[in-house]
Amino acid sequence: QQQVKQSPQSLIVQKGGIPIINCAYENTAFDYFPWYQQFPGKGPALLIAIRPDVSEKKEGRFTISFNKSAKQFSLHIMDSQPGDSATYFCAARRETSGSRLTFGEGTQLTVNP
């Protein structure tokens, strides 16, 4: 059962564009939603995370928007750069699951110069 659904699978934008990656979840017990960034040949690394008590969180050029009623959250990358080209994973965690994460399928982002 896929509990976190991510789209699109791949995304190509021009430098300066604003790619948006969307995730939807099913389990209302999830209470922590991180995004991980993965460069080719590397392991994923935490990029930004949000809890459901806020609707938006910004860190630099990266913003998470959260819609609790729709059970959806999204990642926006402002003024995207070629160095942002990577695979992005959304994830979700239940407080009672310890530190275990359920990951989305991943989005391969390419930012062209």
Added chain:
Amino acid sequence: NAGVTQTPKFRILKIGQSMTLQCTQDMNHNYMYWYRQDPGMGLKLIYYSVGAGITDKGEVPNGYNVSRSTTEDFPLRLELAAPSQTSVYFCASSTGTGSREQYFGPGTRLTVT
């Protein structure tokens, strides 16, 4: 401070062979995880551990075994390798409190032919 290290980086196995993927962390994290990453499938949890001597199954444990004799090490054993186990394997670790951010190793690319 090396973080999470994994060996080997690459390995080719023949069907039916066995091997152990090594994972070591130097952050004194109690929690450790093994994931496999397949194209378009995201990261699937194989096994995890909340401390030395304690392990539990994740989403896709069949064909794998783990042990956790020390805080630092969390090896993953593949018995009777099958082509379906061709994947990239990531080890991760985290604390059990606070942000519980997961820190990933660089991965092991395994091919079973």
